[in-house]
Amino acid sequence: MTTRLTVPTDHPYDVVIGNGVHEELRGLIGYGRGVLRVAIIHAPAMREQAEQLRKPLVADSLDVHLIEVPDSEQAKTADVLSFCWKVLGELGFTRSDVIVGLGGGATTDLAGFVAASWLRGVRFVNVPTTVLGMVDAAVGGKTGINTPEGKNLVGAFHEPAGVLCDLDVLGSLPAAELRSGLAEIVKCGFIADPTILELIEAAPEAVSDATSPIVAELITKGIAVKARAVAGDLRETAGGAEIGREALNYGHTFGHAVERFEGYRIRHGEAISIGMVYVAEIAHRSGLIDDELLARHRSILTTLGLPTTYRPGIWEALSATMRVDKKTRGDQLRFVVLDGLASPVILAGPDESLIFDAYRAISE
């Protein structure tokens, strides 16, 4: 079965989800727009998939180039970005040409930013190959790279022309990468769709197979949450009572600080898992959520084999990194917290002692 979800922004686009759907790439690229060249940006591990995507496009007389970039977070650097610009320059890549980002979230974040920055913006299609990429990174148009000072500090909002989730590629996904993607799906459950949590809690063992129907259902539900969140607030500018897209940042203020402290040797979803428990502790200590909802964070994430604790004794470093989080305004830290299940709100400027105590509660 093929599912087609539309992300209803000002420039709506489709997310196609199904098995063996790679041929749909043609439609998402959109041949009617004078496209001559396609550049497929991919990590080394995705070389075979890139060749597979290339064939039908070449048969359609397109000039298709593969741009191989380093794996994972090593791709999200200014040097790699600059390398991609050089290749596009040499190819004579024009505004009617199309970039394809093929791989996990790190690759699609980079490829999206290459597309956003080249000639001030060319079309791009994402072909995510991890659960995390499908459910989160490839959708919504947040693109970018890291700097030595922090995660995703340079980037642009640039929406893809389409997203192609071929579930067949998940057969080779390592278990740890599946778990990492499930963390972002659990996030969607806590902030917007508790049926996600119920599905996982009812059959935790079933979600250990990335190719199972339940994982496909969870991916579809997660994408639906993301599509709704970005639809009305693409640039994350909603304020006041309407939290908008910032809800998707649940667990990320602390999670990004952990990623940076670990030199990106921890997976994004693992860091976000710790970050969600951290922020649930903050909400609990602020009287916003009860014991049960706090405990539910620990229990579902632990059931999935995700971390819920972090190393002690490094508060100063984590706190300093959290201050360059994009939600910070002036010197005021802002956290996405819950004031109930599926009810995300912003907590601005919590007491330093409260956020430190929450750290102590999760560190061991």
Ligand SMILES: NC(=O)c1ccc[n+]([C@@H]2O[C@H](COP(=O)([O-])OP(=O)(O)OC[C@H]3O[C@@H](n4cnc5c(N)ncnc54)[C@H](O)[C@@H]3O)[C@@H](O)[C@H]2O)c1
């Ligand atoms: N733009 C957004 O809205 C957004 C949302 C969430 C996360 N992100 C970003 O996404 C990144 C994390 O993405 P990720 O978890 O996909 O990690 P990743 O891109 O680092 O990929 C993880 C690993 O899986 C490998 N891999 C990819 N597909 C595979 C497959 N089908 N089979 C076997 N191995 C495969 C990759 O080569 C890599 O080694 C982070 O940089 C995070 O900041 C962005």
Ligand SMILES: O=C(O)C(=O)C[C@@H](O)[C@H](O)[C@H](O)COP(=O)(O)O
């Ligand atoms: O799409 C969003 O908005 C998100 O916040 C999704 C997050 O899961 C994702 O990790 C995103 O890259 C974080 O963005 P940032 O703005 O905090 O860098």
Ligand SMILES: [Zn+2]
């Ligand atoms: Zn994330």
